[in-house]
């Protein structure tokens with residue numbers, strides 16, 4: 618495992634990390650989630666991603682229970698939470714100063730840690746002035762409740778505004794962004810953020826490297842049983858299949874066969890080849906998937922510039 622600097626910060630984050638969206642609670646019970654976290658940690662993963670919204674807070678409770686049981690030293694791992702979707706009431710959502718403070722305190726309780734390493738604004742909130750959210754994050758930094766704050770799926774313009782507010786009032790701007798990035802979803806990361814990466818050197822912890830599993834190739838003949846698109850409450854994901862370019866996915870499958878690795882591994886390594894990526898967050902509903910995905914690091918040398926060019930041309 619290699620470790621990359623998280624943007625301009627001094628924090629070294631593992632290039633592959635592990636997240637809990639959909640899987641924790643819905644697909645992984647405590648025993649299986651613990652096996653995955655323990656395996657990942659043994660392989661050098663140091664970042665575990667979570668959010669107040671995941672399984673309505675239950676995902677953080679589960680991860681917190683596991684962290685307690687595994688008894689890792691607190692200075693050996695990075696754990697995150699995200700604020701935005703905390704509940705149905707008007708005060709329980711968005712990026713107001715109040716909800717940012719409440720969400721942070723609640724996440725600390727659920728994860729059973731004294732501080733969060735990374736705390737993300739899970740989406741932009743058009744109803745709250747960006748300056749208010751930047752101030753709230755700065756407060757949490759000063760209180761030692763979070764180490765770094767970031768954005769998730771903010772536009773380049775919104776990120777720019779956060780930095781301008783921070784500069785004007787001598788506050789800390791975002792250290793990282795958490796966008797979707799994979800072979801099927803490239804526009805924002807590669808084009809819209811181009812200037813942001815150059816100007817502010819922010820880090821990135823990217824999500825859905827396998828496009829929720831599409832890039833494993835297993836959806837090419839329809840939705841398989843026991844897959845994410847069949848998980849109760851996540852059926853909406855299947856709707857996206859109408860616009861998926863399965864021709865591209867088939868070509869990825871063929872290319873991965875040619876170089877003798879799994880399509881999932883090729884898709885993960887393609888993400889890692891982009892130096893603006895600080896960490897690729899993996900998701901897995903089974904330990905065997907996590908093993909296969911972490912194993913991709915053994916094949917990094919197979920991913921030449923020609924391979925990347927070929928994929929980018931599909």
Ligand code: NDP
Pocket residue numbers: 635636637638639640644666667739769770795796823824825826827828829830831833835843844845846881898899900901902903905906907909910
């Ligand atoms: P992926 O795109 O890698 O999808 C993971 C899912 O794909 C698994 O749960 C599994 O689903 C399937 N899968 C993974 N590996 C394999 C394999 N080798 N063979 C077959 N199937 C496989 O990542 P996620 O979408 O889970 O995103 C990763 C993390 O990013 C999340 O856990 C979360 O922490 C973060 N995230 C952040 C978001 C944000 O808005 N900031 C949004 C979404 C995610 P199954 O077995 O059920 O088919």
